[in-house]
Amino acid sequence: MLKGLGGLGDMAKMMKTAQDMQVKMAQMQEDLAQIVVIGESGAGLVKARCTAKGEVTGLDIDPSILIPSEKEVIEDLIIAALKDAQAKAATRSQQELARLTEGLGLPADFKLPF
Template sequence: MKGPLAGLMQQAQRMQEDMKRAQDEIAQMEVTGQSGGGLVSVRMSGRHEVRGVTIDRKLFADDPEMAEDLVAAAINDAVNKIAGLSQQKLGNLTAGMNLPAGFKLPF
């Protein structure tokens, strides 16, 4: 291929490689979600695998329903942190591209 189309294809291939590399980096990241002022902590990988949960034991004795709610909140906090890191890292790759509004990568 010659001309502008060849250049566009090379650019797309480089972007695809960069995207894969960024996704691999995200998968290796680990975040900690917290709730209840640190009473509950959840460690989660960039692949959304929970690696560990820490719960203040006193919380179970005082209010087990609250402990359940705080675990859910800590998981949600970790998921939101991963989403933010992903958006930041992948957003840098698509900066400068004139993508239509609402178009998201990866699909």
């Protein structure tokens, strides 16, 4: 009878899926802000804490390396620990995103806008 209306059901289903995805993405963003990763350098002498969103939340420096003449080495270790933490945060974020897209039935290589 109204064959063309069959597509509207598909459109409504797509809209519902998009809304569900939006809610899940918002929840994932909140979750990423709570997940903490730790980057290290100098065999653990410098540790940087970072959320899975990439926000640096803390730094721990072993007092044994706080020698004024070693200032440049300490700075390099801090930078290395921060980079390690941010790399781990990016990896964790991608893992969480892959889990979300898989749960929504999207292809594993589906790119979302963030």
